[in-house]
Amino acid sequence: MTKVILNMSVRFVVLILIQVLIFNHINFMGYINPYIYILFIILFPANNNRTLFVFLGFLLGLCVDIFSDSGGVHAAACVTIAYIRPVFLKFSFGTVYDYQSIKFNQIDFGSKLTYFSALIFIHHFIMFSLEIFNISKILLILQKTLFSGIFTILLCLIITILFSQKRK
Amino acid sequence: MQQIINFVLRNKTFLVFLLLFGLSLFFTIQSHSYHKSKFINSSNMVTGGVYQVANGIGQYFNLADENKALLEENRMLKTIVYNLDLDTTRLELENFKLNPSYKFRTAQVYKNSYSQTTNYLTINKGKKDSIKVDFGVVTSKGIVGIVENTSQNFSSVLSILNTRSRINAQLKKTNHIGSLVWNTESAEFAQLIDISKFAPLNIGDTIITGGQSTIFPKGVLIGTVNSFKIDNGGDSYVVNVKLFNDMTNIGHVYVIENLQAAEIKSLQKPKND
Missing domain, CATH: 2.40.10.340 (Rod shape-determining protein MreC, domain 1)
Known part of the structure; x- marks a missing residue:
C-alpha cells in the first residue's frame, strides 16, 4: 500500500513537471500541444475511494493551471473526467471486469484505445471550451480538441507501452 | 436530520465533484476579467x-x-x-x-x-x-x-497575444488612434481596430503605441500594416498588423x-x- 502511494506521488509530480516544462512548449503546427499529464487520472488504480480520486484530479489540474496561467480550465476538465471515469471503465472493459482489479498493463489494445480516446477527448473538449469561452468559435474548439486529442492519445499509448512492466 | 446526513454521505463524491467543478469554473471566469486573476498565476x-x-x-x-x-x-x-x-x-x-x-x-x-x-x-x-x-x-x-x-x-x-489585451495604438505618420487586439489566429499578427475610416492607410505603414495610455511611452514600435478592410459597421478599419517582435522567441x-x-x-x- 505504501509502495502504491509513493509510486502515485512520484508520478503526480513527474507528470506535472514534464507537462509544463516540455509538452506545453511543443506547439506543433503552431498550436497543437499534447496534454499527457492526464495519464495520472487514466492510470490511477481503480479502487473504491472515488472522493479522494476526484479531489486528486482537481489538484492535478490546478497545478498545471498555476504553471500555465490558464485560470481553472485544466482543473475543471480533470475533475470531470475523474468523476465520470467509472462509466468509461465499464464501457470499455465490459461488466465482466470487476473494475476493482483491472491491471492496465494486461488489457488488450482495442479496449485500451477506446478507454484512452474517450477520456482524452472529453478532457480536451471541456478544456478548450472553457479556455476559448466563446460559443461562436465552436469550430476552433472542435479543431483544437481533435488535433491535440490525437497527439495526446498517440503519446499516452507510446508512454504506457514504454513504461509497462512485463515480468515473465 | 438523519436523512439529510445520510443523503450527504451517500452522494459525497457527487457533491465533492460539484464543489470542485464550481471552484474551477470560478477560477476560470475570474481569469477572464482584467485585473482580477490574483490566485492562479505563475508569478508565485x-x-x-x-x-x-x-x-x-x-x-x-x-x-x-x-x-x-x-x-x-x-x-x-x-x-x-x-x-x-x-x-x-x-x-x-x-x-x-x-x-x-x-x-x-x-x-x-x-x-x-x-x-x-x-x-x-x-x-x-x-x-x-x-x-x-x-x-x-x-x-x-x-x-x-x-x-x-x-x-x-x-x-x-x-x-499582447491575449484576447483580453487592449492597447492604445496609432499610425506613425498621422495621429489616428485605435486599439490593438488579438483574434487568436496567428502569433505573427495582431489587429488594430476602431481606427477611423478617414485615416490614410497604406500597406507597409508603421504602427506605434499612442501617447494616450499611461503604460507605454508614445512611439514604441508595434508592427506594419499587412492588410486592412472596413469593419461591419462601416465606420472604421480593421487592420491586420504584422508584429515586429517574434513573439515566439x-x-x-x-x-x-x-x-x-x-x-x-x-x-x-x-x-x-
Whole structure:
C-alpha cells in the first residue's frame, strides 16, 4: 500500500513537471500541444475511494493551471473526467471486469484505445471550451480538441507501452 | 436530520465533484476579467522557481541569438546618438536623472506561451525590484505586454497575444488612434481596430503605441500594416498588423515605469468622486 502511494506521488509530480516544462512548449503546427499529464487520472488504480480520486484530479489540474496561467480550465476538465471515469471503465472493459482489479498493463489494445480516446477527448473538449469561452468559435474548439486529442492519445499509448512492466 | 446526513454521505463524491467543478469554473471566469486573476498565476514562488531552474539550463542555447540582438540594438542606438549632433561627451546616464518621465529596467523571460487564446509570460523581476502592476514590457524590436501580477521575485505579464489585451495604438505618420487586439489566429499578427475610416492607410505603414495610455511611452514600435478592410459597421478599419517582435522567441525584455502615471491618473479622475 505504501509502495502504491509513493509510486502515485512520484508520478503526480513527474507528470506535472514534464507537462509544463516540455509538452506545453511543443506547439506543433503552431498550436497543437499534447496534454499527457492526464495519464495520472487514466492510470490511477481503480479502487473504491472515488472522493479522494476526484479531489486528486482537481489538484492535478490546478497545478498545471498555476504553471500555465490558464485560470481553472485544466482543473475543471480533470475533475470531470475523474468523476465520470467509472462509466468509461465499464464501457470499455465490459461488466465482466470487476473494475476493482483491472491491471492496465494486461488489457488488450482495442479496449485500451477506446478507454484512452474517450477520456482524452472529453478532457480536451471541456478544456478548450472553457479556455476559448466563446460559443461562436465552436469550430476552433472542435479543431483544437481533435488535433491535440490525437497527439495526446498517440503519446499516452507510446508512454504506457514504454513504461509497462512485463515480468515473465 | 438523519436523512439529510445520510443523503450527504451517500452522494459525497457527487457533491465533492460539484464543489470542485464550481471552484474551477470560478477560477476560470475570474481569469477572464482584467485585473482580477490574483490566485492562479505563475508569478508565485514555486512555479517561478521551477521555471528559473529550467531557464538556467535552456538559456545557453539562445546565447548566440541574444548577443546578435543586443549588438543590433546597440548599433541602432549608436547610429542615432552620433547623428543627433549632440555633445556626446556630456551624454551620461546621470544627466537624465534630473527629471525623467520613464524608467527602464531589464528582465529575463522565464516562460512564454503563444498557442493558447490567453497567453502570459513570466519574468524574473518582482516586487523586490519595484515592479508593479500595469508597467509596460517591451523588447528592442517592439511591444510585448503589460505586467498583471507580481510576487516577491517574479511577475506575470499579459501578452499582447491575449484576447483580453487592449492597447492604445496609432499610425506613425498621422495621429489616428485605435486599439490593438488579438483574434487568436496567428502569433505573427495582431489587429488594430476602431481606427477611423478617414485615416490614410497604406500597406507597409508603421504602427506605434499612442501617447494616450499611461503604460507605454508614445512611439514604441508595434508592427506594419499587412492588410486592412472596413469593419461591419462601416465606420472604421480593421487592420491586420504584422508584429515586429517574434513573439515566439523572447529572451530579454525591458520593463517600463511611467514615473508620471500617478499624476496623470489623478488629473483624469473626475473631481466629484
